[in-house]
Amino acid sequence: MADVAVARPRTPRSPKSLTPQQRDARLGWALILPAITIIGLLVIYPIIYNVYLSFFDVSLMGANTFTGLENHIGVVTDGEFWQAVLTTVIYVIFSVLGTVMLGLGVAIVMNKEFPLRGVVRSIILLPYVAPVIATVFAWQFIFDPVRGIFVHLTVEVLGIVQDRFNLIGNPKTSIIVAVVYSIWKNFPFAYLMILSRLQAIDASLYEAAEIDGAGAWHRFIHITLPELQFIIGSLVLLRVIWNFNKFEEVYLITENVKVLSIYTYLTAFTGSLDLGRGATLAVIQFLILLIFIIYYVKKVLKW
Amino acid sequence: MLAIMLMFLIAGTVFATGEVEGASTGPVEIEFWTTLTESDRMATLQVLIDTFEILNPDISIELIPVPENDMASQMAAAAAAGNLPAFAELAAETAVALGVEGLLDVDATTDFINDLGKSRFYQGALELVGVGDGRNYYSVPYHGWIQGIWYRADWFAEAGLAAPDTWENILTAAKYFNQPANNQWGILIGTTAEAFTEQCFTQFARSNDAGLFDKDGNLIFNSPEMREAIAYYAELAKYTPPGPQTWRARDYYLEGKMAMFFYSTYIMDDLAIESVAAGSLTGENFEGLEGAFFDPELVNNTRLASIITHDQPAGYGVIDTLGFPKQTDPAATAAAQKFLQYLFTPNAYVTFLHMAPGGMNPVLPEVTDNPRFLNDPKGVYTHYGPEKLAEITGGLESIQTFGIVEGNRIDAASLIFAQQILPQMLYAITQEGADIDRAMAAAEAAMRDLMD
Numbered sequence: 001m002a003d004v005a006v007a008r009p010r011t012p013r014s015p016k017s018l019t020p021q022q023r024d025a026r027l028g029w030a031l032i033l034p035a036i037t038i039i040g041l042l043v044i045y046p047i048i049y050n051v052y053l054s055f056f057d058v059s060l061m062g063a064n065t066f067t068g069l070e071n072h073i074g075v076v077t078d079g080e081f082w083q084a085v086l087t088t089v090i091y092v093i094f095s096v097l098g099t100v101m102l103g104l105g106v107a108i109v110m111n112k113e114f115p116l117r118g119v120v121r122s123i124i125l126l127p128y129v130a131p132v133i134a135t136v137f138a139w140q141f142i143f144d145p146v147r148g149i150f151v152h153l154t155v156e157v158l159g160i161v162q163d164r165f166n167l168i169g170n171p172k173t174s175i176i177v178a179v180v181y182s183i184w185k186n187f188p189f190a191y192l193m194i195l196s197r198l199q200a201i202d203a204s205l206y207e208a209a210e211i212d213g214a215g216a217w218h219r220f221i222h223i224t225l226p227e228l229q230f231i232i233g234s235l236v237l238l239r240v241i242w243n244f245n246k247f248e249e250v251y252l253i254t255e256n257v258k259v260l261s262i263y264t265y266l267t268a269f270t271g272s273l274d275l276g277r278g279a280t281l282a283v284i285q286f287l288i289l290l291i292f293i294i295y296y297v298k299k300v301l302k303w
Numbered sequence: 304m305l306a307i308m309l310m311f312l313i314a315g316t317v318f319a320t321g322e323v324e325g326a327s328t329g330p331v332e333i334e335f336w337t338t339l340t341e342s343d344r345m346a347t348l349q350v351l352i353d354t355f356e357i358l359n360p361d362i363s364i365e366l367i368p369v370p371e372n373d374m375a376s377q378m379a380a381a382a383a384a385g386n387l388p389a390f391a392e393l394a395a396e397t398a399v400a401l402g403v404e405g406l407l408d409v410d411a412t413t414d415f416i417n418d419l420g421k422s423r424f425y426q427g428a429l430e431l432v433g434v435g436d437g438r439n440y441y442s443v444p445y446h447g448w449i450q451g452i453w454y455r456a457d458w459f460a461e462a463g464l465a466a467p468d469t470w471e472n473i474l475t476a477a478k479y480f481n482q483p484a485n486n487q488w489g490i491l492i493g494t495t496a497e498a499f500t501e502q503c504f505t506q507f508a509r510s511n512d513a514g515l516f517d518k519d520g521n522l523i524f525n526s527p528e529m530r531e532a533i534a535y536y537a538e539l540a541k542y543t544p545p546g547p548q549t550w551r552a553r554d555y556y557l558e559g560k561m562a563m564f565f566y567s568t569y570i571m572d573d574l575a576i577e578s579v580a581a582g583s584l585t586g587e588n589f590e591g592l593e594g595a596f597f598d599p600e601l602v603n604n605t606r607l608a609s610i611i612t613h614d615q616p617a618g619y620g621v622i623d624t625l626g627f628p629k630q631t632d633p634a635a636t637a638a639a640q641k642f643l644q645y646l647f648t649p650n651a652y653v654t655f656l657h658m659a660p661g662g663m664n665p666v667l668p669e670v671t672d673n674p675r676f677l678n679d680p681k682g683v684y685t686h687y688g689p690e691k692l693a694e695i696t697g698g699l700e701s702i703q704t705f706g707i708v709e710g711n712r713i714d715a716a717s718l719i720f721a722q723q724i725l726p727q728m729l730y731a732i733t734q735e736g737a738d739i740d741r742a743m744a745a746a747e748a749a750m751r752d753l754m755d
Contacts, residue, residue: 145544145545145546146486146488146544146552146555146560147555147558163483163545164483164486164544164545165545165546166544166545166546166547168546169545169546169547169548169734170545170546170734171734171735255495255496256547270723
């Protein structure tokens with residue numbers, strides 16, 4: 001850019017008149033300024049303010065008291081915090097793996113020609129576009145211990161289980177429901193991204209492999225997967241970020257799965273309203289995620 | 304139009320019964336702060352005020368809505384500014400708190416209650432707002448809701464079981480009716496970490512004379528009585544539907560799958576009126592839904608055990624009172640007393656209570672015999688009849704809370720309630736299998752933390 005500007009003949013002009021490049025640059029800034037302002041106000045300022053708050057004992061009515069690292073030490077020495085971290089890690093690993101694998105499977109099936117494929121392809125998107133609250137209510141009805149179809153089927157019809165049970169309510173099993181719900185809700189997103197890449201794979205690659213005598217499994221391992229490597233890599237990254245911070249999909253379906261975001265919410269906004277501690281939790285959650293992203297991008301994606 | 308007709312009706316009947324005297328001394332203007340901020344309730348109150356003003360041209364009342372959560376702070380601010388209203392609607396806890404701070408006219412209140420007749424009130428409602436000496440009162444109870452165990456009287460009769468009003472009877476019936484194989488459950492008590500659980504538990508704890516605080520505010524939570532109540536509650540929880548449960552599971556009862564459930568009198572219209580029961584599921588957002596299953600016989604087969612007895616009888620309810628904040632002008636207090644006198648006349652009282660059938664129950668037992676009271680606009684009470692209504696409102700005879708001990712309001716009890724320490728403890732014990740002693744120790748530590 002600069003080279004081009006230098007190459008142009010310089011003519012004397014008043015300070016107000018600009019080169020077309022400068023004018024372009026100004027226009028560029030003017031165009032992105034609203035976006036920068038909004039991001040600055042709504043994202044960067046709250047993050048900085050949040051970090052600032054984490055050093056204080058926040059009072060809603062009076063002044064905040066500076067407490068240094070007291071909040072941070074309190075958090076990392078708290079067993080409940082580590083329990084929440086563990087829950088979050090389990091939730092993220094299983095929900096992301098499930099989402100990507102189901103999305104991959106469905107995408108491969110949907111890449112084949114069959115009658116009414118267009119209709120099926122759009123129906124598959126439904127869980128992703130349906131409002132969380134509506135699907136959560138449906139799931140709660142399904143797993144209701146007294147009236148739910150799931151318990152009716154497993155206990156009365158199939159007799160797999162002896163006694164009626166509350167899968168969502170039981171603190172030991174509720175995380176299973178939360179993970180399965182997340183997979184069901186989000187697999188269409190993975191499916192969409194993978195399918196679009198699948199459709200772009202050159203068919204001649206498969207033909208050549210087939211001539212060389214490669215079976216379906218080998219074609220999948222040696223052609224499909226390498227072609228999908230980057231799309232799956234980005235997919236995992238996105239889903240980890242989203243599921244790590246997930247609040248509503250977990251909180252609405254069951255109150256027993258205390259992932260980090262819910263633990264933060266409970267600490268900050270219920271009971272005695274410990275906003276300073278809540279801010280600290282948010283900062284730590286942000287740091288954990290940041291470290292993961294840097295590691296993942298460098299080592300796994302090798303960007 | 305309806306309002307005007309109602310006004311004439313009330314005016315006419317009040318004149319006919321001649322219960323309001325016309326004598327007056329001079330023009331007085333007073334403020335009436337109400338927590339009934341909904342527009343239709345304000346309209347009903349205004350009708351009552353207009354009628355009163357016609358009967359008492361020398362008194363004018365300005366109705367001012369104050370959201371319930373703001374009442375205490377607004378009163379404190381008004382007291383500081385020296386312009387307290389002469390008349391205010393106060394939740395019992397708020398009344399006691401303001402009374403302890405000296406914002407309420409105890410003499411005027413006590414005189415009023417004595418004039419009306421102390422023995423005409425449900426004693427539990429009165430005790431809740433008592434100063435603690437058994438003679439003086441902070442505020443005048445006016446209406447309230449009651450919680451208790453609603454149960455299938457027909458099932459109990461068939462099984463030959465006694466009404467669930469003692470620990471033994473409740474546990475026997477819960478065991479008997481709990482048949483998971485038939486998808487039938489014994490009882491609904493709260494086991495989630497939320498307020499409903501504490502409300503259910505309070506009745507058991509208080510019936511065993513277990514409290515959180517003594518009257519000086521010392522924490523006495525970790526007592527043998529409390530432990531006994533918790534152990535009993537955990538035992539009872541075995542006969543609830545699986546998993547943590549809250550008030551929403553009342554639907555199992557409405558569907559005929561449960562024998563007993565804890566609930567307030569707000570359930571009365573759901574039990575009695577099909578459109579209300581349907582509305583609890585549908586509403587305007589889900590017009591297409593057909594609504595809940597409705598059994599028209601259920602209301603006849605249902606009765607309420609409003610008081611649980613073990614060591615002592617314990618009811619649970621929330622009382623709304625009408626109080627006289629202190630005034631510099633005695634005429635203002637006199638005017639407020641006169642207005643309250645009017646509000647206790649049978650027709651005005653019934654008009655007031657009919658704003659929320661089921662939610663607003665009379666604190667005077669005699670009202671349930673009044674034919675006009677039975678004939679509420681929604682048609683709820685006709686399904687119950689005077690005898691059952693007396694049984695239901697009878698819960699007000701011995702209301703017990705953790706928050707008011709012998710005329711002292713214990714602020715920390717509200718904090719503990721807001722922090723859901725008891726429900727969290729009960730959730731841990733009933734759902735996570737926590738050891739009772741350890742859970743109690745943890746709860747006690749949390750309470751002490753909170754009070755520091």
